[in-house]
Amino acid sequence: xxGITLLERGWLSSNNILLHGGGEGALLIDAxxxxxxxxxxxxxxxxxxxxxxxxLVNTHLHSDHCGGNxxxxxxxxxxxxxxxxxxxxxxAWDEDRLSYRATGQRCEPFKPDGCVHPGDTLRVGGRxxxxxxAPGHDxxxxxxxxxxxxxxxxADALWERGFGIVFPELDGAxxxxxxxDTLDLIESLGARWALPGHGAAFQDIPQxxxxxxxxxxxxxxxxxxxxxxxxxxxISFHVMxxxxxxxxxxxxxxxxxxLYTTVWQRIGRPGGSLAACGExxxxxxxxxxxxxxxxGEEGGEIVSA
Ligand SMILES: [Zn+2]
Numbered sequence: 001x002x003g004i005t006l007l008e009r010g011w012l013s014s015n016n017i018l019l020h021g022g023g024e025g026a027l028l029i030d031a032x033x034x035x036x037x038x039x040x041x042x043x044x045x046x047x048x049x050x051x052x053x054x055x056l057v058n059t060h061l062h063s064d065h066c067g068g069n070x071x072x073x074x075x076x077x078x079x080x081x082x083x084x085x086x087x088x089x090x091x092a093w094d095e096d097r098l099s100y101r102a103t104g105q106r107c108e109p110f111k112p113d114g115c116v117h118p119g120d121t122l123r124v125g126g127r128x129x130x131x132x133x134a135p136g137h138d139x140x141x142x143x144x145x146x147x148x149x150x151x152x153x154x155a156d157a158l159w160e161r162g163f164g165i166v167f168p169e170l171d172g173a174x175x176x177x178x179x180x181d182t183l184d185l186i187e188s189l190g191a192r193w194a195l196p197g198h199g200a201a202f203q204d205i206p207q208x209x210x211x212x213x214x215x216x217x218x219x220x221x222x223x224x225x226x227x228x229x230x231x232x233x234x235i236s237f238h239v240m241x242x243x244x245x246x247x248x249x250x251x252x253x254x255x256x257x258x259l260y261t262t263v264w265q266r267i268g269r270p271g272g273s274l275a276a277c278g279e280x281x282x283x284x285x286x287x288x289x290x291x292x293x294x295x296g297e298e299g300g301e302i303v304s305a
Pocket of ligand 1: 060062065137138164
């Protein structure tokens with residue numbers, strides 16, 4: 001795909017999509033996680049091939065999409081643009097209103113220069129990327145569509161096999177309808193290529209939409225299934241963030257981050273305590289090979305990614 005470099009990242013970091021602009025400078029979509037920020041800077045530097053990085057745009061402000069913002073701004077001196085919904089929370093760096101305190105995730109503070117609103121157009125490299133509102137996974141998320149070549153940047157609204165956790169639902173706000181509407185919006189674009197927030201680029205968008213709708217129907221039929229899936233995904237995300245952790249510390253982290261108590265209460269307080277529920281979920285993740293556990297020097301259990 002001429003003029004586009006997709007930096008496909010492993011889990012924890014979102015993909016970074018570099019839209020080359022030649023002499024006018026390039027534009028980067030999403031910044032990865034703070035833990036990988038030095039690697040992100042190095043990958044972008046290499047992919048630029050001497051071109052300047054003019055601007056960085058976040059699809060949404062989850063820690064795996066904007067954790068590298070500050071490092072990229074420092075290194076490249078680029079401007080930073082974000083969806084308008086979280087603008088006030090970012091200006092005040094209010095970790096309660098951003099997702100970082102609720103989820104117990106890390107993100108380096110950053111200062112955006114402006115917003116990209118739904119309906120705005122990003123012009124770079126001869127393409128015009130239309131910003132579209134894509135609520136569901138995150139109420140303020142944007143996706144971007146290039147009409148000329150039929151390319152859609154889908155963030156966490158659609159992956160090749162699935163979509164991101166529907167965060168508002170975890171807090172009790174109905175958002176499955178928004179997920180469905182966003183999938184319909186993506187279908188209506190008739191794109192030939194999708195560049196997702198995680199995983200490789202894909203072309204069989206109808207098949208991915210079918211899988212996503214099946215998954216959505218299963219979550220609608222059994223919201224507790226979505227909540228348990230979310231808890232497991234967020235626990236493994238945390239272990240990837242810290243690398244490894246003693247099991248008691250991991251369970252203390254789980255109990256201290258407010259979102260997990262909310263979710264646990266909503267699904268009927270399984271295990272009798274959030275710590276017991278968390279231990280059972282860790283065991284499931286280890287049995288599935290997502291996480292590993294081993295005895296530490298002191299004899300206690302260590303959980304690693
Ligand atoms: Zn996300």
